[in-house]
Amino acid sequence: MKHVNLWISLLCLLFSGTASALRCGHSLVNVGDYKDEVYAKCGEPDSVALRTKIEGITLHHPNRTLDLQQYEEVQVEEWIYNFGSSRLRQYLRFENGQLIEIRDLGRGD
Template sequence: MRALLATLTFSFLLLPTTSDAATLRCGNNLVSDGASRSDVLLKCGEPMARESRTESVGEKTKQKTDESTTTTEHVVQKTIEEWTYNFGPQRLMQVAVFENGRLVDVRSGGYGR
């Protein structure tokens, strides 16, 4: 019996871990990577707080010709929004992070109130 228990425990440790996909559970609803803000509002309701900022990010593009490769860099503006959901004192608060209107990350905060 101990050998079986040890084997099962070891087997669970070898299972592949899930990727860092953004997933937010709101009651019976689930939203994940790529969800729009309207999808999240529909499934989770209004957040307790919203923060928004704009970031400038340099992006490089390469173009190959028959004889050479040229690299150009341009600045892209990204709108980052963080929505905080408070699901009560029994659950951790969740911060949904959007880039240009699409869900890209979900972070846990402290326990809600």
């Protein structure tokens, strides 16, 4: 019974929604790749959403004599590929041109 539970756990990990790689034809796209590399391997995405987010921190001195603020503007692009009904749709998120996340979205059309 322990072996069955182990196999079920391993299969759940294999088929979870988040991935670190995506196959496009004979090429493999990995988290960490840049937009132009992904475009060259996979072609035009079915949809693209652009937005900007602000990331940062504020450091407070215990006596409140000094507050340091450090913020950065991050360009976010979200691409969706629909490879058809035989494959899962793919969500790709880029931050400042670098691939940060690959996620399965379910069956394509």
